[in-house]
Amino acid sequence: MAALLEVKGLTTQFFTQDGVVHAVNGISYHLNEGETIAIVGESGSGKSVGVMSLLRLIPQPPGKIVAGEVWFQGRDLMQISDDEIRQIRGKHIAMIFQDPMTSLNPVLTIGFQLMEPLQLHLGMDKNQARKRAIELLEMVGIPGAATRLDAYPHQFSGGMRQRVMIAMGLACNPQVLIADEPTTALDVTIQAQIVELVKSLKEQIGMAIIWITHDLGVVAGLAERVLVMYAGQIVEEAEVHELYSDPHHPYTIGLLRSVPRLDMGKSKRLIPIEGLPPDLIDYPKGCPFAPRCEYRTEKCEQEDPPIEQISPTRRVACWHWETVVADIREKGGVYA
Amino acid sequence: MLQFVIRRIIWTIPVLFLVTFFTFALVRAIPGGPFDFAGDKSLPPTVVKNLEAKYHLNDPLWQQFCSYLIGDAVCRPGKQNGVASKGVLLGDLGPSFRYRGRTVNDIIATALPISAQLGFMAVMLGMLIGIPAGIIAALKHNTPIDYTATFIAVLGVSISNVVLGPFLIWIFALKLGWFPVATWAAEPLFSNIAEKYIAAGEQVPMWVNLIPKPTKEFFMHAVLPVVTLGTALSASLARLTRGSLLQVIREDYIRTARAKGLRERAVIVTHALKNSLIPVVTILGPMFAGVLTGTFVVEQIFAIPGLGRHFVTSVGNRDYPVVLGTTLVYAVAIVIANMLVDITYAWLDPRVRLE
Helix, strand or coil: CCCCEEEEEEEEEECCCCEEEEEEEEEEEEECCEEEEEEEECCCHHHHHHHHHHHHCCCCCEECCCEEEEECCEEEECCCCHHHHHHHHHCEEECCCHHHHHHCCCCCHHHHHHHHHHHHCCCHHHHHHHHHHHHHHHCCCCHHHHCCCCCCCHHHCCCHHHHHHHHHHHHHCCCEEECCCCCCCCCCHHHHHHHHHHHHHHHCCCCCCCCEEHHEEEHCCCCCCCEEEEEEEEEEEEHHHHHHCCCCCCHHHHHCCCCCCCCHHHCCCCCCCCCCCCCCCCCCCCCCCHHCCCCCCCCHHHCCCCCCEEEEEEEEEEHHHHHHHHHHHHCCCCCC | CCCHHHHHHHHHHHHHHHHHHHHHHHHHHHCCCCCCCCCCCCCCHHHHHHHHHCCCCCCCCCHHHHHHHHHHHHHHCCCCCCCCCHHHHHCCCCCCCCCCCCHHHHHHHHHHHHHHHHHHHHHHHHHHHHHHHHHHEEEEECHHHHHHHHHHHHHHCCHHHHHHHHHHHHHHHHHHHCCCCCCCCCCCEEEEEEEHHHHHHCCCCHHHHCCECCCHHHHHHHHHHHHHHHHHHHHHHHHHHHHHHHHCCCCHHHHHHHHHHCCCHHHHHHHHHHHHHHHHHHHHHHHHHHCCCCCHHHHHHHCCCHHHHHHHHHHCEEEEHHHHHHHHHHHHHHHHHHHHHHHHHHHHCCCCCCC
């Protein structure tokens, strides 16, 4: 089966006064119909820019998609006209963002903002759109939907606003929903509610999801496949259980070690990854993770490892992944 | 809404009282008096004494202030020699010390409509040019169009009216002869009403003078002063609009609007403009109030008999009632303008509620 969305060698750079920021460096992945994938990585690893580039939503200038293809429904989204990409945005591929407090327009009613994509993409008139908007608000669990339509964003709590954003994203029944850290700005109980909501909506609607997060805990309950990003590259891809039980890339191991776990007991200290991510303007020649990696060799500092398909479901970008895997197994796990 | 307006009007009472009080106190704190002329023009001491007595300048200050506010009948019972004032509360701003035989009400009723006509047209011109120019500059951010617009705006802000006015006169009035050099040519639109008042020997009401007959003569005279005044206004409005829109365009909700698949024009018009006009409206209020009540420099250059010069000359003349009268007019204009700004805010931004 052909993938719903196929990304090949996507490269996005920002041309600033200080130099060229290598935000996304030739990432490739695919998304199947109805599948949920997660993209994880720390701040500045290019997760957001990577997905915003799919819809050409990065500010240009200073940003520029310098290379890559994004195939969707037989078309390369990087090559089609501005009018054509607008037909895709919101209708076939929808996006929800990190901060619901600032992502809704403060001077327009919730109803207006919700009805906009319906009128634009589905050609609904005002009454039809209003009816559908009420259904959408009910679908995302906003009580008193009919009366809330005329309210303004500031009259909603953060969690409720994110529900509105989700309703807006799903308005036209898109095939793909891109969720750019939708729970990061919310408190923990609301985070769980939003994750549950998206899971249940996915069962109803069946859209594929790209979920961006730096929270590995959220990933475990949500995604089927995980891409790990570091310094604008995908360094590891695996099915979610494989990634947790048997990580191959030293960076993934570092990430797992730095997540607190309830079953580990209080005595166990978290192990942070030493050092800092590389400067994306002065991009390193070798493996970008090498300076922080305990397995590094001279080769790592000279040559950037390409991402390698090592099994039907796994890819890893590390010269020494076999050594790493053997070492972890010998020690008896990531946390040993 | 109505409640808000009423509450604001009630609040203006203490504001205007304090403005009156401080202006009254300050203008009298300036050394010298209205009848001290130096050199040849100085009046004989007896004349000065009589004039001072006529205008009650020797009474205790509190009595003068009281009389200014609520009239001679209350504050000076039985002592109404000379000119009797009904007090500011009844709309009587008193006599001018300098222009004998004219009341401050006369002066304002004649001069304020002219200033208001000039100021209104100048602000309209400023908005018509400044706001669209700012929007275009923001949308074409960091392109030659933006640089050109910004350059002209900086020029417009920096070039003083003192320079621009005579320069425009020199080119368009003297060299090209397209427009008259100076003066104002407004006739009231309702000339029959005005004539009725003149025939009866009464002061023509201000609103009659305010509405001009749209004659060619009127507009030809208006072009140069309006352009002079409007240029600076449009320049600062353009800079403000540009900056504000640039900031709004970077907001997350603009990205959301784009992610919905809206056309760029819909993104700007529906999602960005309303937000970006909020700071512009803020500055428009005081701008209107300031320009409508008269601008000294432009009126002086173009020999326009507006209220602007009275603001300045009355202080030098120690013409206390004119100083107080013009200041009050300005204060009322500011109060009204700010109230309109607040009402516009509530319309632009749902987070601002007037209750």
